Amino acid sequence: MYTEMPSSIEIVEVSPRDGLQNEKHSIPAADKLALIARAIDAGARRIEVTSFVNPKAVPQMADADDVCAGLPQRDDVTYIGLVMNMRGAERAIASGRIDQLGAVAVATDGLGIANQGQTSDETIDVCRDIIARAKEAGLTAQATIAASFGCPFDGEVSEDRVVHMARELAQSGPVEIALADTIGVANPAHVARLVERVRAAINPLPVRVHFHNTRGTGLANVWAAVAAGASTVDASIGGLGGCPFAPGAAGNVATEDVLYMLERAGIETGHSLEKTIAANHWLATLMNKEMPAMVGKAGGFPKPAGITERTAA
Ligand code: ZN
Numbered sequence: 303m304y305t306e307m308p309s310s311i312e313i314v315e316v317s318p319r320d321g322l323q324n325e326k327h328s329i330p331a332a333d334k335l336a337l338i339a340r341a342i343d344a345g346a347r348r349i350e351v352t353s354f355v356n357p358k359a360v361p362q363m364a365d366a367d368d369v370c371a372g373l374p375q376r377d378d379v380t381y382i383g384l385v386m387n388m389r390g391a392e393r394a395i396a397s398g399r400i401d402q403l404g405a406v407a408v409a410t411d412g413l414g415i416a417n418q419g420q421t422s423d424e425t426i427d428v429c430r431d432i433i434a435r436a437k438e439a440g441l442t443a444q445a446t447i448a449a450s451f452g453c454p455f456d457g458e459v460s461e462d463r464v465v466h467m468a469r470e471l472a473q474s475g476p477v478e479i480a481l482a483d484t485i486g487v488a489n490p491a492h493v494a495r496l497v498e499r500v501r502a503a504i505n506p507l508p509v510r511v512h513f514h515n516t517r518g519t520g521l522a523n524v525w526a527a528v529a530a531g532a533s534t535v536d537a538s539i540g541g542l543g544g545c546p547f548a549p550g551a552a553g554n555v556a557t558e559d560v561l562y563m564l565e566r567a568g569i570e571t572g573h574s575l576e577k578t579i580a581a582n583h584w585l586a587t588l589m590n591k592e593m594p595a596m597v598g599k600a601g602g603f604p605k606p607a608g609i610t611e612r613t614a615a
Contacts, residue, residue, distance in 0.1 A: 310570040312534040313557060314510065315346035317585075318369070319353050319384055320554055321542035323362050325589065331368035333588055338369075340581040341539065342379055345573035350404060350536075353384035354393040370397035382444065386418045391432045395439045403443040405432040406482075407471060409464055412455025413448060413484070422463075426470050433474040445471040446480040446512060450496065452487035465499050472504040478534060479504055483523065486516025486552055490526035497530035510534035513555045515541060515594070520555035521563055528569065535560060540582045540593030556595030558582055562602060575602045 318334050318341075334352075341349055351373060357364035366383070373381055383400035385391045394400045407425040408414035414422045429445055436443035449456075450464050468479045481496060493511070501509050511527040511534070513520045524535055541556030558578045561571055575597070582598035592599075 307529060307567065307569060308533075309568075310572070311528055311532075311564055312348065313346070313560060313571050313573060314348045314350060314382070314534055314536045315341045315539065315557060316350040316512075316536045316554055317341065317538040317540065317542055317557070319350040319363070319382075320536070321538035321540070323353065323360055324543065325362055328362065329588075331365040331372060334365070334369050335372040337539070337581070337585065339374065340577070340584060342374065342376065344539075344577035344581055345571070347378060347572070348380045348382065348402075348534075350382040350384060351400075353386075353404075354390035355384070355386055366393070367397060370399040373399050380442075385432055387428060388431060388435065391435050395435070395441065401441060402477070403432055403436040403441055404446065405429040405436075405443055405476070406446045406448050407467055409447055409449045409459045409467060410453040410456040413453050416455060417448070422467075426467060429471055430474040433471075433476050437475065443474075443476045444478055444480065444510070445474075445476040446482050446510075447471070448482045448484045450481040450488075451483040451492055452485060454485050461496055461499065464496060465503050468500045469503045472507050476507070478508040478510045480510035480512050480534075480536070481527075482512035482536075483514055484512075486514035486520065488513065488523050489519055490522045493523045493526040494530040497527050497532050501531050508533040510536065512536040514543060514552055515555050516552040521559055524555055524560055525563065528564070537561075539578060539595075540585050540598060541595040542585070542589075542593065553594045556582075556593070556598065558595050558597040562597040566603075 352366040352369045353363045380401045382402045382404045383394035384404040407429040411421045433443040509532045511532045513523045537557040537560045538554035539557045541553040543554035
């Protein structure tokens with residue numbers, strides 16, 4: 303069902319964690335901090351800065367404590383640290399710099415066991431413990447349901463299962479529940495249906511969405527989610543991203559592509575498209591490769607005065 307579109311949407315910048323975690327060569331903490339600084343300058347006010355996981359499993363995140371130590375002191379920016387268990391939660395809290403714990407429950411046993419060594423039910427329990435611990439420490443927590451739209455191991459995922467999990471997780475009082483398309487298999491009809499059902503189940507808690515553009519449906523899914531009432535969208539500068547435990551996972555939806563689509567449609571994000579594109583180009587130079595983002599290549603529209611659109615001959 304098509305309803306009125308909202309006047310604004312929140313974007314969570316996830317490039318420092320989801321964007322970089324799959325990159326093979328190690329990126330120095332100083333460069334990660336430079337990326338975070340660029341994201342803040344471009345308007346990001348909620349940023350997934352790192353994850354507190356086993357460095358053997360995700361070597362790129364071994365510098366979580368260094369990244370935290372260098373985060374700018376900003377009262378207006380919420381720093382999210384992803385954690386998979388209580389050990390990670392304690393590390394994130396001990397850093398003294400993380401505002402919000404990101405807890406992850408997994409919709410299937412297959413991915414749960416591969417990703418964090420737990421069945422789906424066990425991930426709900428751990429997630430709820432993490433949320434409770436965050437609150438006890440004076441932090442907030444977000445809860446994400448991974449593989450909400452499909453699983454690399456178990457295939458199709460039951461919508462009833464995801465709705466049930468959202469309801470269970472909501473009882474612990476996270477700031478929101480996120481539906482994550484970990485391997486990029488969602489389509490807009492599925493997204494609209496599930497966002498609407500989960501919204502109804504956890505009302506008044508908001509719904510966040512997390513899409514990977516593995517099969518080219520990323521932006522369509524964002525639009526469907528926003529139309530169905532999702533309040534917050536995860537996105538990654540340049541469209542970097544992947545999951546070491548989800549075979550075939552490709553990049554997150556690109557922040558600049560999401561910004562362009564929403565802003566052109568009259569939905570405010572509070573982010574600067576120009577500064578985000580500049581961050582893309584900086585990141586491409588740093589990583590020495592072209593970023594997947596489309597708007598990063600083409601630029602926005604209309605062009606600032608004096609610059610003409612490139613045309614295909
Ligand atoms: Zn992801």
